Amino acid sequence: MAAAALLLLLLLLLPPLAALLRRGAGRWGALHLLHPQGALHLSRLARRRGPLLRMRLGGRDVLVLSSAGIIREALVRHCGDWLGRPPSYLGSLVSHGGQDLALGGPCPGWRQQRGAARGALARAGTQLGPLLWLQGQELCEELRSHGGAPLDPFEVFTFHTCSTIARLLFGDLVPPPGELRAFSCCLGELLQVWGRSTVRALDLLPPLRALPNPGLRELLRLVQHRDAFVEAQIRRHQECPSPPSDTVLGALLGRDPRVQGAPLSPLRLHMALVDLFIGGTETTAAALGWAVAFLLHRPELQARLRAELRGLQGPPGPGDTGRLPLLQATVSETLRLRPPAPLGLPHCALRHTSLGGLPIVAGTILVPNLLAAQQDPVIWQQPEAFLPERFLSPGAPWRSLLPFGCGARSCPGEALARAELFVFLGLILREFRLEPGPEGLPGLGVSPGTVLRCPPFRLRMVPCQPPGSP
Numbered sequence: 001m002a003a004a005a006l007l008l009l010l011l012l013l014l015p016p017l018a019a020l021l022r023r024g025a026g027r028w029g030a031l032h033l034l035h036p037q038g039a040l041h042l043s044r045l046a047r048r049r050g051p052l053l054r055m056r057l058g059g060r061d062v063l064v065l066s067s068a069g070i071i072r073e074a075l076v077r078h079c080g081d082w083l084g085r086p087p088s089y090l091g092s093l094v095s096h097g098g099q100d101l102a103l104g105g106p107c108p109g110w111r112q113q114r115g116a117a118r119g120a121l122a123r124a125g126t127q128l129g130p131l132l133w134l135q136g137q138e139l140c141e142e143l144r145s146h147g148g149a150p151l152d153p154f155e156v157f158t159f160h161t162c163s164t165i166a167r168l169l170f171g172d173l174v175p176p177p178g179e180l181r182a183f184s185c186c187l188g189e190l191l192q193v194w195g196r197s198t199v200r201a202l203d204l205l206p207p208l209r210a211l212p213n214p215g216l217r218e219l220l221r222l223v224q225h226r227d228a229f230v231e232a233q234i235r236r237h238q239e240c241p242s243p244p245s246d247t248v249l250g251a252l253l254g255r256d257p258r259v260q261g262a263p264l265s266p267l268r269l270h271m272a273l274v275d276l277f278i279g280g281t282e283t284t285a286a287a288l289g290w291a292v293a294f295l296l297h298r299p300e301l302q303a304r305l306r307a308e309l310r311g312l313q314g315p316p317g318p319g320d321t322g323r324l325p326l327l328q329a330t331v332s333e334t335l336r337l338r339p340p341a342p343l344g345l346p347h348c349a350l351r352h353t354s355l356g357g358l359p360i361v362a363g364t365i366l367v368p369n370l371l372a373a374q375q376d377p378v379i380w381q382q383p384e385a386f387l388p389e390r391f392l393s394p395g396a397p398w399r400s401l402l403p404f405g406c407g408a409r410s411c412p413g414e415a416l417a418r419a420e421l422f423v424f425l426g427l428i429l430r431e432f433r434l435e436p437g438p439e440g441l442p443g444l445g446v447s448p449g450t451v452l453r454c455p456p457f458r459l460r461m462v463p464c465q466p467p468g469s470p
Helices: 002-021 030-034 038-049 068-077 089-094 108-144 154-173 177-194 197-204 206-210 214-239 248-252 266-280 282-296 299-310 325-337 388-392 414-431
Strands: 027-029 052-057 060-065 353-355 358-360 365-368 432-436 459-463
Touching (some): 030 038, 030 052, 068 365, 089 197, 089 214, 108 248, 108 266, 108 414, 108 432, 108 459, 154 214, 154 266, 177 197, 177 214, 177 266, 177 282, 197 214, 214 248, 266 282, 282 299, 282 325, 282 432, 299 325, 299 414, 299 432, 325 388, 325 414, 414 432
Parallel strands (some): 027 052, 060 365
Antiparallel strands (some): 353 358, 432 459
Protein backbone atom coordinates (compact mmCIF):
# COMPACT_ATOMS: atom_id res chain seq x y z
CA MET A 1 0.00 0.00 0.00
CA ALA A 2 2.79 2.43 0.93
CA ALA A 3 4.66 1.61 -2.30
CA ALA A 4 1.53 2.28 -4.36
CA ALA A 5 1.02 5.63 -2.62
CA LEU A 6 4.65 6.59 -3.28
CA LEU A 7 4.33 5.60 -6.96
CA LEU A 8 1.16 7.68 -7.29
CA LEU A 9 2.91 10.67 -5.69
CA LEU A 10 5.87 10.38 -8.07
CA LEU A 11 3.50 10.32 -11.03
CA LEU A 12 1.85 13.47 -9.70
CA LEU A 13 5.21 15.13 -9.28
CA LEU A 14 6.60 14.37 -12.73
CA PRO A 15 4.69 17.11 -14.63
CA PRO A 16 5.52 19.96 -12.21
CA LEU A 17 9.14 18.81 -11.95
CA ALA A 18 9.43 18.73 -15.73
CA ALA A 19 7.93 22.22 -15.94
CA LEU A 20 10.27 23.54 -13.27
CA LEU A 21 13.31 22.12 -14.99
CA ARG A 22 12.28 23.12 -18.51
CA ARG A 23 13.74 26.32 -19.92
CA GLY A 24 12.18 28.28 -22.73
CA ALA A 25 11.13 31.68 -23.99
CA GLY A 26 13.92 33.37 -22.04
CA ARG A 27 12.80 31.88 -18.73
CA TRP A 28 14.82 29.65 -16.40
CA GLY A 29 13.61 26.69 -14.37
CA ALA A 30 12.39 27.67 -10.91
CA LEU A 31 14.34 24.82 -9.30
CA HIS A 32 17.26 27.28 -9.36
CA LEU A 33 15.51 28.79 -6.32
CA LEU A 34 16.18 25.53 -4.42
CA HIS A 35 19.85 25.27 -5.37
CA PRO A 36 21.98 24.28 -2.31
CA GLN A 37 24.08 27.46 -2.66
CA GLY A 38 21.02 29.72 -2.74
CA ALA A 39 21.79 33.39 -3.40
CA LEU A 40 25.37 32.60 -4.44
CA HIS A 41 24.18 30.29 -7.24
CA LEU A 42 21.66 32.89 -8.44
CA SER A 43 24.43 35.53 -8.36
CA ARG A 44 26.62 33.43 -10.64
CA LEU A 45 23.67 32.84 -12.95
CA ALA A 46 23.00 36.59 -13.09
CA ARG A 47 26.59 37.36 -14.05
CA ARG A 48 26.19 35.08 -17.06
CA ARG A 49 22.62 35.99 -18.00
CA GLY A 50 22.08 39.54 -16.76
CA PRO A 51 20.62 41.21 -13.64
CA LEU A 52 17.01 40.27 -14.42
CA LEU A 53 16.36 36.52 -14.46
CA ARG A 54 12.89 35.32 -15.43
CA MET A 55 11.55 31.98 -14.21
CA ARG A 56 8.20 30.28 -14.25
CA LEU A 57 6.57 28.85 -11.14
CA GLY A 58 3.03 27.53 -10.80
CA GLY A 59 1.68 29.65 -13.64
CA ARG A 60 3.43 32.82 -12.45
CA ASP A 61 6.54 34.64 -13.58
CA VAL A 62 9.33 34.93 -11.01
CA LEU A 63 11.86 37.75 -11.45
CA VAL A 64 15.20 37.54 -9.64
CA LEU A 65 16.78 41.02 -9.57
CA SER A 66 20.55 41.21 -9.10
CA SER A 67 21.53 44.87 -9.40
CA ALA A 68 20.89 47.75 -7.01
CA GLY A 69 19.57 49.94 -9.82
CA ILE A 70 16.83 47.59 -10.95
CA ILE A 71 15.91 46.69 -7.32
CA ARG A 72 15.49 50.39 -6.54
CA GLU A 73 13.45 50.92 -9.71
CA ALA A 74 11.00 48.25 -8.59
CA LEU A 75 10.85 48.77 -4.82
CA VAL A 76 11.32 52.54 -4.57
CA ARG A 77 10.09 54.13 -7.82
CA HIS A 78 7.23 51.63 -8.23
CA CYS A 79 6.87 50.68 -4.56
CA GLY A 80 3.06 50.71 -4.65
CA ASP A 81 3.05 48.12 -7.42
CA TRP A 82 5.15 45.66 -5.38
CA LEU A 83 3.63 45.90 -1.89
CA GLY A 84 2.18 42.40 -2.07
CA ARG A 85 3.59 39.11 -0.82
CA PRO A 86 3.08 35.92 -2.82
CA PRO A 87 1.07 33.15 -1.16
CA SER A 88 3.38 30.85 0.81
CA TYR A 89 2.49 27.59 2.53
CA LEU A 90 5.41 27.89 4.96
CA GLY A 91 4.95 31.62 5.44
CA SER A 92 1.33 31.10 6.40
CA LEU A 93 2.30 28.45 8.95
CA VAL A 94 4.89 30.63 10.71
CA SER A 95 2.88 33.88 10.56
CA HIS A 96 -0.61 32.61 11.49
CA GLY A 97 -1.93 33.29 8.02
CA GLY A 98 0.09 36.42 7.25
CA GLN A 99 -0.73 38.38 10.41
CA ASP A 100 2.80 39.80 10.66
CA LEU A 101 4.58 42.75 9.08
CA ALA A 102 7.15 40.75 7.15
CA LEU A 103 4.88 38.27 5.37
CA GLY A 104 1.44 39.88 5.55
CA GLY A 105 -0.33 41.53 2.64
CA PRO A 106 -1.08 45.28 2.54
CA CYS A 107 -4.55 45.20 4.10
CA PRO A 108 -5.84 47.86 6.58
CA GLY A 109 -4.77 45.72 9.57
CA TRP A 110 -1.26 45.40 8.17
CA ARG A 111 -0.99 49.16 7.59
CA GLN A 112 -2.12 49.85 11.15
CA GLN A 113 0.42 47.31 12.44
CA ARG A 114 3.22 48.86 10.38
CA GLY A 115 2.44 52.38 11.57
CA ALA A 116 2.26 51.31 15.22
CA ALA A 117 5.51 49.32 15.04
CA ARG A 118 7.42 52.15 13.36
CA GLY A 119 6.05 54.67 15.85
CA ALA A 120 6.90 52.50 18.85
CA LEU A 121 10.46 51.93 17.58
CA ALA A 122 10.91 55.66 16.97
CA ARG A 123 9.80 56.41 20.54
CA ALA A 124 12.16 53.73 21.89
CA GLY A 125 15.05 55.30 19.98
CA THR A 126 15.28 58.08 22.54
CA GLN A 127 16.58 55.59 25.13
CA LEU A 128 18.69 53.51 22.74
CA GLY A 129 22.12 54.86 23.67
CA PRO A 130 22.09 53.96 27.40
CA LEU A 131 20.37 50.64 26.67
CA LEU A 132 22.99 49.58 24.09
CA TRP A 133 25.82 50.63 26.36
CA LEU A 134 24.37 48.60 29.26
CA GLN A 135 23.79 45.53 27.08
CA GLY A 136 27.21 45.92 25.45
CA GLN A 137 28.87 45.97 28.86
CA GLU A 138 27.10 42.73 29.79
CA LEU A 139 28.21 41.23 26.47
CA CYS A 140 31.85 42.14 27.17
CA GLU A 141 31.59 40.76 30.72
CA GLU A 142 30.42 37.40 29.39
CA LEU A 143 33.22 37.36 26.80
CA ARG A 144 35.76 38.32 29.49
CA SER A 145 34.57 35.43 31.69
CA HIS A 146 36.17 33.01 29.21
CA GLY A 147 39.59 34.31 30.26
CA GLY A 148 40.98 34.44 26.74
CA ALA A 149 40.20 30.75 26.12
CA PRO A 150 38.88 29.79 22.65
CA LEU A 151 35.13 30.27 22.29
CA ASP A 152 32.42 30.12 19.63
CA PRO A 153 30.98 33.66 19.80
CA PHE A 154 27.72 33.12 17.96
CA GLU A 155 25.55 31.92 20.85
CA VAL A 156 26.84 34.78 23.01
CA PHE A 157 26.05 37.31 20.28
CA THR A 158 22.59 35.82 19.74
CA PHE A 159 21.71 35.99 23.43
CA HIS A 160 22.77 39.62 23.82
CA THR A 161 21.08 40.85 20.65
CA CYS A 162 17.93 39.07 21.82
CA SER A 163 18.32 40.70 25.24
CA THR A 164 18.52 44.12 23.60
CA ILE A 165 15.18 43.58 21.87
CA ALA A 166 13.64 42.21 25.08
CA ARG A 167 14.70 45.32 27.01
CA LEU A 168 13.23 47.59 24.34
CA LEU A 169 9.99 45.62 24.29
CA PHE A 170 9.47 44.91 27.98
CA GLY A 171 11.65 47.32 29.99
CA ASP A 172 12.14 46.09 33.57
CA LEU A 173 9.79 43.15 32.90
CA VAL A 174 12.44 41.48 30.75
CA PRO A 175 12.30 37.67 31.26
CA PRO A 176 15.00 35.81 33.25
CA PRO A 177 18.31 35.15 31.42
CA GLY A 178 17.80 31.38 31.23
CA GLU A 179 14.37 31.76 29.66
CA LEU A 180 15.63 34.38 27.24
CA ARG A 181 18.67 32.32 26.24
CA ALA A 182 16.46 29.33 25.41
CA PHE A 183 14.21 31.60 23.34
CA SER A 184 17.14 33.09 21.41
CA CYS A 185 18.30 29.55 20.54
CA CYS A 186 14.75 28.73 19.40
CA LEU A 187 14.73 31.70 17.00
CA GLY A 188 18.06 30.67 15.50
CA GLU A 189 16.96 27.08 15.01
CA LEU A 190 13.63 28.17 13.51
CA LEU A 191 15.32 30.22 10.79
CA GLN A 192 17.85 27.48 10.08
CA VAL A 193 15.14 24.83 9.68
CA TRP A 194 13.00 27.16 7.55
CA GLY A 195 15.99 27.67 5.24
CA ARG A 196 16.53 23.97 4.51
CA SER A 197 15.94 22.96 0.89
CA THR A 198 13.82 19.98 1.98
CA VAL A 199 11.51 22.37 3.84
CA ARG A 200 11.49 25.21 1.28
CA ALA A 201 10.57 22.66 -1.40
CA LEU A 202 7.10 22.48 0.15
CA ASP A 203 6.39 25.96 -1.22
CA LEU A 204 7.51 25.09 -4.75
CA LEU A 205 6.14 21.53 -4.98
CA PRO A 206 2.77 21.19 -3.19
CA PRO A 207 2.52 17.39 -3.74
CA LEU A 208 5.50 16.97 -1.39
CA ARG A 209 3.27 18.08 1.48
CA ALA A 210 1.65 14.62 1.41
CA LEU A 211 4.97 13.01 2.44
CA PRO A 212 6.31 12.88 6.02
CA ASN A 213 8.75 15.76 6.50
CA PRO A 214 10.84 15.78 9.72
CA GLY A 215 11.99 19.32 8.96
CA LEU A 216 8.41 20.57 8.83
CA ARG A 217 7.60 18.87 12.14
CA GLU A 218 10.64 20.54 13.69
CA LEU A 219 9.61 23.91 12.25
CA LEU A 220 6.13 23.64 13.75
CA ARG A 221 7.56 22.63 17.13
CA LEU A 222 9.82 25.70 17.12
CA VAL A 223 6.91 27.98 16.11
CA GLN A 224 4.93 26.61 19.07
CA HIS A 225 7.86 27.35 21.43
CA ARG A 226 8.21 30.85 19.97
CA ASP A 227 4.51 31.61 20.39
CA ALA A 228 4.34 30.31 23.95
CA PHE A 229 7.22 32.58 24.97
CA VAL A 230 5.71 35.69 23.35
CA GLU A 231 2.27 35.07 24.84
CA ALA A 232 3.79 34.61 28.30
CA GLN A 233 5.53 38.01 28.04
CA ILE A 234 2.34 39.76 26.90
CA ARG A 235 0.42 38.28 29.85
CA ARG A 236 3.17 39.26 32.28
CA HIS A 237 2.98 42.83 31.02
CA GLN A 238 -0.82 43.01 31.07
CA GLU A 239 -1.11 41.50 34.56
CA CYS A 240 1.49 43.81 36.11
CA PRO A 241 -0.27 46.45 38.28
CA SER A 242 2.27 49.11 37.28
CA PRO A 243 3.96 48.08 34.00
CA PRO A 244 7.11 50.00 32.99
CA SER A 245 6.56 53.10 30.90
CA ASP A 246 8.14 53.86 27.51
CA THR A 247 8.32 50.27 26.33
CA VAL A 248 7.57 49.15 22.80
CA LEU A 249 4.98 46.68 24.10
CA GLY A 250 3.26 49.42 26.10
CA ALA A 251 3.08 51.60 22.98
CA LEU A 252 1.63 48.74 20.90
CA LEU A 253 -0.98 48.16 23.63
CA GLY A 254 -2.12 51.78 23.21
CA ARG A 255 -0.63 53.20 26.42
CA ASP A 256 1.28 55.94 24.56
CA PRO A 257 -1.12 58.34 22.75
CA ARG A 258 1.77 59.65 20.64
CA VAL A 259 2.05 56.32 18.80
CA GLN A 260 -0.54 56.22 16.03
CA GLY A 261 -2.17 52.94 15.06
CA ALA A 262 -2.15 51.34 18.50
CA PRO A 263 -3.69 49.39 20.13
CA LEU A 264 -3.37 46.34 17.89
CA SER A 265 -5.57 43.26 17.79
CA PRO A 266 -4.22 40.36 19.92
CA LEU A 267 -2.88 38.41 16.92
CA ARG A 268 -1.37 41.48 15.23
CA LEU A 269 0.25 42.45 18.54
CA HIS A 270 1.66 38.93 18.97
CA MET A 271 3.11 38.85 15.46
CA ALA A 272 4.52 42.39 15.73
CA LEU A 273 6.61 41.21 18.70
CA VAL A 274 7.67 38.10 16.77
CA ASP A 275 8.81 40.30 13.87
CA LEU A 276 10.85 42.54 16.16
CA PHE A 277 12.51 39.59 17.88
CA ILE A 278 13.39 37.77 14.65
CA GLY A 279 14.47 40.93 12.84
CA GLY A 280 16.60 42.14 15.74
CA THR A 281 18.15 38.92 17.03
CA GLU A 282 19.38 36.40 14.50
CA THR A 283 20.19 38.84 11.71
CA THR A 284 22.14 41.22 13.96
CA ALA A 285 24.01 38.37 15.64
CA ALA A 286 24.90 36.93 12.24
CA ALA A 287 26.26 40.28 11.03
CA LEU A 288 28.30 40.70 14.23
CA GLY A 289 29.74 37.20 13.74
CA TRP A 290 30.74 38.04 10.17
CA ALA A 291 32.41 41.30 11.27
CA VAL A 292 34.53 39.44 13.83
CA ALA A 293 35.41 36.71 11.31
CA PHE A 294 36.51 39.26 8.69
CA LEU A 295 38.59 41.20 11.25
CA LEU A 296 40.44 38.03 12.25
CA HIS A 297 41.74 37.99 8.68
CA ARG A 298 42.89 41.62 8.96
CA PRO A 299 44.71 42.21 12.28
CA GLU A 300 46.19 45.48 10.99
CA LEU A 301 42.65 46.82 10.53
CA GLN A 302 41.84 45.79 14.09
CA ALA A 303 44.77 47.91 15.29
CA ARG A 304 43.56 50.93 13.29
CA LEU A 305 40.04 50.56 14.67
CA ARG A 306 41.37 50.30 18.22
CA ALA A 307 43.43 53.48 17.70
CA GLU A 308 40.31 55.28 16.42
CA LEU A 309 38.33 54.13 19.46
CA ARG A 310 41.07 55.33 21.83
CA GLY A 311 40.61 58.83 20.43
CA LEU A 312 37.00 58.87 21.62
CA GLN A 313 36.19 60.06 25.11
CA GLY A 314 34.26 57.19 26.66
CA PRO A 315 32.57 54.18 25.06
CA PRO A 316 31.04 54.40 21.56
CA GLY A 317 27.38 55.32 21.25
CA PRO A 318 24.88 55.43 18.38
CA GLY A 319 25.61 59.13 17.85
CA ASP A 320 29.35 58.63 17.32
CA THR A 321 29.31 57.43 13.71
CA GLY A 322 30.81 60.71 12.48
CA ARG A 323 33.63 60.53 15.06
CA LEU A 324 34.38 56.87 14.28
CA PRO A 325 34.31 56.73 10.46
CA LEU A 326 36.42 53.58 10.16
CA LEU A 327 34.18 51.67 12.57
CA GLN A 328 31.11 52.85 10.67
CA ALA A 329 32.76 51.79 7.39
CA THR A 330 33.53 48.35 8.87
CA VAL A 331 29.87 47.85 9.76
CA SER A 332 28.80 48.94 6.26
CA GLU A 333 31.33 46.69 4.52
CA THR A 334 30.23 43.71 6.60
CA LEU A 335 26.61 44.33 5.63
CA ARG A 336 27.63 44.80 2.00
CA LEU A 337 29.48 41.50 1.73
CA ARG A 338 27.09 39.51 3.92
CA PRO A 339 23.58 41.00 3.97
CA PRO A 340 21.69 39.20 6.77
CA ALA A 341 18.90 37.97 4.45
CA PRO A 342 20.67 37.56 1.08
CA LEU A 343 17.47 37.08 -0.96
CA GLY A 344 15.35 39.41 1.13
CA LEU A 345 11.67 38.46 1.10
CA PRO A 346 9.70 37.94 -2.14
CA HIS A 347 7.36 40.66 -3.38
CA CYS A 348 4.24 40.27 -5.52
CA ALA A 349 2.94 42.72 -8.13
CA LEU A 350 -0.50 43.99 -7.10
CA ARG A 351 -1.22 45.32 -10.59
CA HIS A 352 0.25 45.44 -14.09
CA THR A 353 3.48 47.43 -14.13
CA SER A 354 6.83 47.57 -15.93
CA LEU A 355 10.45 47.00 -15.01
CA GLY A 356 13.51 47.80 -17.06
CA GLY A 357 11.20 48.61 -19.97
CA LEU A 358 9.54 45.17 -19.80
CA PRO A 359 5.79 44.82 -19.18
CA ILE A 360 5.02 42.96 -15.93
CA VAL A 361 1.65 41.35 -15.26
CA ALA A 362 -0.11 41.44 -11.90
CA GLY A 363 0.77 38.47 -9.72
CA THR A 364 4.42 38.33 -10.83
CA ILE A 365 6.80 37.41 -8.00
CA LEU A 366 9.95 39.48 -7.42
CA VAL A 367 12.99 38.18 -5.51
CA PRO A 368 15.68 40.81 -4.72
CA ASN A 369 19.12 39.16 -4.70
CA LEU A 370 20.79 41.57 -2.28
CA LEU A 371 23.98 39.48 -2.18
CA ALA A 372 24.44 39.82 -5.95
CA ALA A 373 23.50 43.51 -6.01
CA GLN A 374 26.06 44.39 -3.35
CA GLN A 375 28.83 42.48 -5.10
CA ASP A 376 28.10 43.83 -8.56
CA PRO A 377 31.53 44.30 -10.26
CA VAL A 378 30.08 47.19 -12.29
CA ILE A 379 29.59 49.16 -9.04
CA TRP A 380 32.17 47.78 -6.62
CA GLN A 381 35.91 47.40 -7.20
CA GLN A 382 37.22 44.08 -5.85
CA PRO A 383 33.61 43.23 -4.96
CA GLU A 384 34.38 40.06 -2.98
CA ALA A 385 37.16 41.61 -0.85
CA PHE A 386 36.60 42.92 2.69
CA LEU A 387 37.73 46.54 2.30
CA PRO A 388 35.99 48.94 4.71
CA GLU A 389 38.31 51.66 3.42
CA ARG A 390 36.19 51.86 0.25
CA PHE A 391 33.54 53.75 2.25
CA LEU A 392 36.05 56.39 3.35
CA SER A 393 36.75 57.49 -0.23
CA PRO A 394 34.84 60.37 -1.86
CA GLY A 395 32.13 59.10 -4.16
CA ALA A 396 31.62 55.77 -2.38
CA PRO A 397 28.46 54.13 -3.87
CA TRP A 398 26.34 54.36 -0.73
CA ARG A 399 23.08 54.21 -2.71
CA SER A 400 24.01 50.73 -3.92
CA LEU A 401 24.14 49.48 -0.34
CA LEU A 402 20.82 47.69 0.38
CA PRO A 403 21.45 45.17 3.18
CA PHE A 404 17.95 45.58 4.65
CA GLY A 405 16.10 46.05 1.37
CA CYS A 406 14.54 49.33 0.29
CA GLY A 407 11.19 50.94 -0.32
CA ALA A 408 7.94 50.67 1.62
CA ARG A 409 8.64 47.11 2.78
CA SER A 410 12.22 47.60 3.92
CA CYS A 411 13.10 46.38 7.41
CA PRO A 412 11.62 48.80 10.01
CA GLY A 413 14.40 47.86 12.45
CA GLU A 414 17.31 48.86 10.18
CA ALA A 415 18.35 51.84 12.32
CA LEU A 416 18.28 49.69 15.47
CA ALA A 417 20.32 46.91 13.84
CA ARG A 418 22.96 49.33 12.55
CA ALA A 419 23.23 51.07 15.93
CA GLU A 420 23.53 47.74 17.72
CA LEU A 421 26.28 46.52 15.37
CA PHE A 422 28.16 49.81 15.68
CA VAL A 423 28.08 49.92 19.49
CA PHE A 424 28.68 46.21 20.15
CA LEU A 425 31.54 45.91 17.66
CA GLY A 426 33.10 49.11 19.00
CA LEU A 427 32.94 47.88 22.60
CA ILE A 428 34.38 44.48 21.65
CA LEU A 429 37.33 46.06 19.81
CA ARG A 430 37.87 48.54 22.64
CA GLU A 431 38.02 45.72 25.21
CA PHE A 432 39.61 42.80 23.33
CA ARG A 433 42.21 41.83 20.78
CA LEU A 434 40.76 39.23 18.42
CA GLU A 435 43.02 36.24 17.73
CA PRO A 436 42.33 32.99 15.82
CA GLY A 437 41.44 29.88 17.80
CA PRO A 438 43.39 26.60 17.65
CA GLU A 439 41.72 25.69 14.32
CA GLY A 440 43.16 28.80 12.64
CA LEU A 441 41.38 31.51 10.72
CA PRO A 442 37.63 31.04 10.10
CA GLY A 443 36.26 30.21 6.69
CA LEU A 444 34.42 33.01 4.96
CA GLY A 445 32.36 30.96 2.50
CA VAL A 446 28.67 31.67 1.96
CA SER A 447 26.29 28.94 3.09
CA PRO A 448 22.58 28.68 2.23
CA GLY A 449 19.83 29.64 4.65
CA THR A 450 17.17 32.22 5.37
CA VAL A 451 19.79 34.18 7.33
CA LEU A 452 23.40 34.24 6.15
CA ARG A 453 25.50 32.82 8.98
CA CYS A 454 29.27 32.54 9.10
CA PRO A 455 30.51 28.92 9.25
CA PRO A 456 31.12 27.99 12.93
CA PHE A 457 34.52 29.10 14.27
CA ARG A 458 36.32 29.69 17.52
CA LEU A 459 38.54 32.61 18.46
CA ARG A 460 40.41 33.98 21.45
CA MET A 461 39.31 37.33 22.83
CA VAL A 462 42.36 38.62 24.65
CA PRO A 463 41.54 41.50 27.04
CA CYS A 464 43.34 44.72 26.17
CA GLN A 465 45.01 46.82 28.82
CA PRO A 466 42.71 49.54 30.18
CA PRO A 467 42.94 52.89 28.35
CA GLY A 468 45.75 55.02 29.75
CA SER A 469 47.83 52.06 30.95
CA PRO A 470 51.48 51.98 29.91
